[in-house]
Amino acid sequence: MIRMQQTMRWYGPHDGVSLKEIRQSGASGVVTALHEIPVGEVWTTAEIGKRLAEIREAGLDWTVIESLPVHEDIKRRNGNYELYIKNYKESLKNIASCGLRVITYNFMPVLDWVRTNTMFVNEDGTKTLRFEKDAFVFFDLSLLKRPGAENDYTGEEMASALAYGDKLSEEDKQLLFNTVLLGLPGSKENFTPEKVLSLLKEYEGIDDTRLRENLQLFLSEVAPVAEELGLKLAIHPDDPPFSVLGLPRIVCSEQDIDRIFEAVPVNANGLCFCTGSLGANPDNNLVRILEKHGDRIHFLHLRSVEKERKGVFKEAEHLGGDAPMATIVHKILQLMNSRNTALPMRPDHGALFTLEEGREHYSGYSLIGRLKGLAEIRGLEQGIVYALEQHV
Template sequence: MQQTMRWYGPHDGVSLQEIKQAGASGVVTALHEIPVGDVWTVEAIKERLSAIHAEGLEWTVIESLPVHEDIKRRSGKYDLYIDNYKKSLKNIATCGLKVITYNFMPVLDWVRTNTMFVNRDGTKTLRFEKDAFVFFDLFLLQRPGAENDYTDEERESATAYGNQLSDEEKQSLFNTVLLGLPGSKENFTPQKVLDLLKQYEGIDERKLRENLRYFLNEVAPIAEKLDLKLAIHPDDPPFSVLGLPRIVCSGEDIDKILEAVPLNANGLCYCTGSLGANPDNDLVSILEKHGDRIHFLHLRSVEKERNGVFKEAEHLGGDAPMETIVYKILQLMNKRNISLPMRPDHGALFSLEERREHYSGYSLIGRLKGLAEIRGLEHGMVYAMSNKI
């Protein structure tokens, strides 16, 4: 596998030099400074490439070339934004990049209720707790109609959870849930969030799936001609939040997406963490079934503590059968005669780095540990397979 780490650009708290010293050969990054929907110019791409190459690294995967909300809703200026997406794809191909990851999650890219959950060893990690999220939805956001999305038991449990929180803890929960909003470093009020949600009224799973199919029918043929690979990222978490539809949660969802546009350019980012948070998903079966359409690997693990609660686990721990997954990936790469790009997604925050500003899940040491563990597992398996041990 091609060993990479995510890098958020020049303002990332982790430098390119540190990523190289961690053992990665490349980075997964994007032009985050360009507004969603605008065209990525050749000049901007080449400028970022030069900075990465200057540190002896490769720009291995684009993560991500974001999809504008108008495209997801198929409203407003969606035709313009699709046309801009095509232009960006052509410019990306001109610069020699090959793999583009994106997601089709409405409004919120990802959701957690705690970004500093303390593990038994003192490290801190990301965690989702349903009681906390339901309390946020019902009492902090006060989303109209939210009570209809939960059972009496869920509402009562969330109320009891919220009654134990101080005002400061409630504000922290509100801010944490909204970290998945684009540009969420700004101060979002409940009304601003409700206005965003209102734009998705009348859009259910069927409609959102139709909109994704329309988008892919427009851009995937262009990508195919340019020898580019589009890799859709699974929804995180893999279930509906805030009443919004989500359509990349299960093996069945992936079947529908890949069958709808049967081009190799229309592929999957195989994220063992996002898919693994759904207890109904069989990670190995998904890998085996869709191996020819997997273009990028996010290897991480989650621990499902109880119904509606999961947290990020160590890369070789948690619920993901990482040994089997890596073995199957090696078989797949041998079959396809390629080396797939991989990054150790997320990582615990160690006390040594607590004073540094990091994106949640993206401190250096936690990901370095994950990269070392997965690389060691891979090398051991390659040796065993080569020597028929």
């Protein structure tokens, strides 16, 4: 029976988690990118080959590119978007010539992902990622002071957020500001409210409909190229799956995915099935999406979130939370065997354990939490395989 390709995300040579440690985790490959290349520039075969050789020397495979980022000009369809689409196609050709096959990307404007707390303390003392609407609304209204932000919230939501903010110290407010902006590209820079507002202003007049059109036009250019090259493009769902800072979001729901696949009906135009991002939307049925679009799923992010109440969710244990992980893994096994292909999977995110506190890592990507998730998913998969083969 075909099994999932087990991988871990690696952020490159400067990642606090080494390739040696990833190999020792039991993963057979890594998911990574050439993060040092500015967004929009061509990935050359020389640079791809250099990174590929480094990974192979460590005894691993470069299984998935995550990600080949899309320039903001393409998302807005202005500025030098035609040049950046041309460069994207050139990068795809170079990627294919180096033997890589799966490329993940997202189409989220400005922010790649958003949390309001990256060190939320669980009952057992581990720390995890969390999103709380009151904290985010307070950030938007009182810290960022986005013009027109009050039009996006009800009076009750604003009052609740301001009450939340009244309890914060100045140090707490600065931490919240920095945490929300972790999803900005190049986020090691200290962003000021002025810089962020300038980025947001560039999206004035671009709503969901316009952004969806721009995605479709981008895919109509690059997906046929990917198809010819034998590549698979896997769009990552929006995280969180709703509008933030007044920005449009167009990969949040089953209906959004339907539109993307219908607009550009080639198999290379596919999905990164992220059970955490899609699972944070209470309207999404993860199993139904998996069954409906199985032939267009090219990459798997397996994690679970716990939706505490409306507007509040946190990362849960990989086999806990709201995602029906046993059913999902069972369906994935059936899907892979019907397609006769092994899908790459990584255990997305992981709690920070006490042993690793103080060690350098990217938020959500400490080693032990992800290793625990990988071991749990591998064990779950093995148990399901055994049951299927024994007809239990």
